[in-house]
Amino acid sequence: LLYSGKDREKILDDLTETLLLSDVGIETTEKIIQSIRVHSEKTALFPEIKKILEKELVKTLSQYSSEVKPNTTPSVFMFVGVNGGGKTTTLAKLAHLFKKNGTEILLVAADTFRAAAQEQLVIWGKRLNCPVIKGQHGADPASVVYDAVQSFKARKADILLIDTGGRIHTNVNLMNELEKIRMIISREIENAPHEIYLVLDASIGRNALSQAREFLKFSGLTGIILTKLDGTAKGGSVISIVDELKLPIKYIGVGEREEDLFPFSAQEFVKALLS
Amino acid sequence: QLSERLQKAMKFLRGEGKITGKNMEEALKMMRMAFLEADVNYKVVKDFEAGIKEKALDEKVMQSLTPAQQVIKIIKDELTSLLGNEEKKLDLSGTPPSKFMLVGLQGSGKTTTCGKLGKLVSKQGKKPLFVSIDIKRPAAQDQLKIIAHNLNLAFYELSKEQMAKPTKAIKNAIEYARKQAFSPLIVDTAGRLHVDEELMEELKIVRDILQPNEVIYVGDAMTGQDAVKSAQVFEEKIGLTSIILTKLDGDARGGAALSIVSVTGKPIKFAGVGEKLDQLEVFHPDRMASRILG
Ligand SMILES: Nc1nc2c(ncn2[C@@H]2O[C@H](COP(=O)(O)OP(=O)(O)OP(=O)(O)O)[C@@H](O)[C@H]2O)c(=O)[nH]1
């Protein structure tokens, strides 16, 4: 069986196509493939090269801790991201996950703008048996958060989960609003918010990186939750986010029910990405 | 204004002096990269490239004094014509009530877009009626009801029995619209995955009962490579008449537009450009082409 340089290039081309189709993006893909070219034997066959690629991707995605608080309470979590990514549903899923340990969890419906946004979280609160703090429709979200934080402190509750309205990351006013909310929280509770999660739809392409950059800049981020991985999207856009912004992926959303949330596993994610 | 990669391709061609089949191939490869960067689906790019190649490798282009300019013009024209050449109107034909059905993946903007369409047609003198058969998402009914209320437009409220059987709700809503002279009936559906066979089947049943003038696929402009998969399955299983692309007020290049049109063959009629109910624009193919290229 004669092996030629042409076969190797064909293998790398096939893997390039796989990565591109998974939304890894052209620049990140070129960088990864170049690294594979350097780190693989000239005579390596497809299975070996694919294994090297897997290891490389798992390494990139495991670099930053995926471990989640709350191992310290009180813990304040904020959920941010562009419109429709799954913030409200994901917050409910996390409440469900944390509730197993009998902790007191308060939910904050700080999206005072979108039609029925607060109602949506109120219904989840009833299902999960968690109190929901909301405000007047159209009120300043920052004031709802301020009131919620006071309530949280007064009740000595364990976990505060704050839902924010979806927003386009290039809307400076809305991004400033988010920064203001975060400042209020940090002023009222030491070290809070302990977690600020970017809730990202797995089907987003290259724009995911710009989104992550902007949210990191304005509200700060401690991690990413990738949603809708029960679809056919592979979520490859997170690789450039992890690589450039050093953010961990904490959880993945795989459905619309409260139990459809799992801690992120780099191995499983990469395996699905390359399948 | 063109993306860095396309500018590079132009510079490359200009710097080549004589244009040959070989360096044109190289320039087209750079174009391929530019399209991928704009989130156009990989396979759609390859098809598009094949369509361009013939025109680009034409003698007249290669002998022209400004071959790079010519190639870019061919790309832009081809892209614009693929995205749809003329403004497409909503189908409000036939015996009233006209019916629109909005479908698509979770979170793409269907409910909000229902509101925008209602506002648009009411400005054109129509009397729309909103109905939602999303009985699953928490407060989905409330969301459309509030939107209707804010627009001072009619909302068909589902009874307890109708909530249990949405297909019956559709029949009743049509009948109500007919009696009360509402048209169009704007039907909001629950977001669903194209790979959820049961839910896709449910949607097909609803479409068969509704016999809509428009089955509108509502797609998120920031979608990447997956845009083709979902649109294709909705087209195959449900049948679409048109597309609305949402969240174009963001800065995604929007290559999903080309992907969706290529794979469904259906026109994009409107663009969602914000959360407010007046933020719906007629889709401009030439502007979209520039956005994808730049
Ligand atoms: N299939 C699937 N659907 C999901 C997932 N997460 C959320 N969704 C659905 O996505 C849609 C949007 O979810 P929301 O929680 O309202 O999203 P959001 O980010 O809060 O939206 P805005 O507040 O309007 O910006 C809903 O239909 C959810 O059920 C997931 O992991 N898988």
Ligand SMILES: Nc1nc2c(ncn2[C@@H]2O[C@H](COP(=O)(O)OP(=O)(O)OP(=O)(O)O)[C@@H](O)[C@H]2O)c(=O)[nH]1
């Ligand atoms: N910026 C922006 N946001 C939009 C646009 N269209 C819809 N949205 C927002 O996107 C989010 C999701 O919109 P919905 O109308 O709830 O989406 P949906 O498709 O009905 O969601 P499901 O019913 O859960 O599938 C909301 O926050 C909307 O305000 C748009 O054109 N631009």
Ligand SMILES: [Mg+2]
């Ligand atoms: Mg929400």
Ligand SMILES: [Mg+2]
């Ligand atoms: Mg909806």
